[in-house]
Amino acid sequence: MLTNVAAVLLDGVHPFELGVVCEVFGIDRSDEDLPVYDFAVVSAEGPALRTHVGGLTVTTSHGLDRLDEADLIAVPAGSDYARREYPPALLDALVRAVEHGARVLSVCSGVFVLGAAGLLDGRRCAVHWRQSGELVRQCPRAIVEPDVLYVDEDPVITSAGTAAGIDACLHIVRKEQGTEVANKIARRMVVPPHRDGGQAQYIERPLPRSRCDTVGEVLSWMERHLDREVTVEQLAARAHMSPRTFARRFQQETGTTPYRWLLRQRVLLAQELLEGTDDTVDAIAARTGFGTAAALRHQFVRALNTTPNAYRRAFRGPQAA
Structure with missing residues (x-):
């Protein structure tokens, strides 16, 4: 008690x-x-x-x-x-x-x-x-x-x-x-009675960080090409490693998998574009590698518990959406 x-x-x-x-x-x-x-x-x-x-x-x-x-x-x-x-x-x-x-x-x-x-x-x-x-x-x-x-x-x-x-x-x-x-x-x-702990913080999109230089160049490349579909095999080749070694090193140095890292960076870029541009949700979906507005909406809700349009309204007012 x-x-x-x-x-x-x-x-x-x-x-x-x-x-x-x-x-x-x-x-x-x-x-x-x-x-x-x-x-x-x-x-x-x-x-x-x-x-x-x-x-x-x-x-x-x-x-x-x-x-x-x-x-x-x-x-x-x-x-x-x-x-x-x-x-x-x-x-x-x-x-x-x-x-x-x-x-x-x-x-x-x-x-x-x-x-x-x-x-x-x-x-x-x-x-x-x-x-x-x-x-x-x-x-x-x-x-x-x-x-x-x-x-x-x-x-x-x-x-x-x-x-x-x-x-x-x-x-x-x-x-x-x-x-x-x-x-x-x-x-x-006068505060919301319940916000679940898993609700995401509204954060700025950080530059990719690595605890050492093993996958640092690959992270930078991924950051510049979020709109591209890539496989672990392709990323491993860029790092001059086997896919298995690359996946293990990536997990050790970033704390997550390549897919989850890429997904999170894409959501963060979508947040940035929703806040700072007038691009449509379809255009943002294309720029961030999600392909379609439906795919962007699905991953956005999973990551932030809100929709892209609701997020844009929260930052730019009701007229923005």
Whole structure:
């Protein structure tokens, strides 16, 4: 039963991501017949912490010993979390909490703290798409899903940037207290009551990246020729490898198969064209290698849970479609 929640902070914490956790778990809503959590803000680095907003600091009287009582420990995002060292006592406390049956939740870059504690090893996890490459590099044993809102690998829940933290928090409430309670809190916050964790982040189309140069040139070629139909055999020949070796190297260096990588890049290019051009869906389908509007629509819905026209309207207004 979820009754005791702690948000643990480090220097440079982001106020919005902290506010998300406080809004869901830290407000007394007993007058609305909603659960009241025993909530505390905990400092991992002294009683006063700076935020990434100039001149704004956070003070709290709670230290790491407060985490021993928590059913849920939330780690909000912070500046440079991907490039700093963490207090060993904090990492030990997080591991100990999970061993004793508590859940841990990260919001955006807070996931790097969980990774440093070894809590992502062998687990699927979410992060803001701009930090997915760095998380893969730092936590090679984690299964990073760079384009979803949140991942529940109980007892470790990870969410992507900013508002996705709201979705993950409400997901936990829904899981513990039911849909009605989660919907009431969402209504108070004036946010959608439920966005599934697998819903895709709206991300920019990234340049192809590889952890080494083995398939880097092939990735660049694929990026430039998304409209072409290619086989693994043809790609392997470009890399001067056997198809079997190429497929294995590709999986090792990109975390996915050539087909799935190509499919994702095509969807991302379609997003870019829907946002920035007046091309018809048929024309976009041709430019992105899907061939027909029906094929594009099918893959777009599978990847983003929305149609191309609905996506265009969301970014450019009702008249765009």
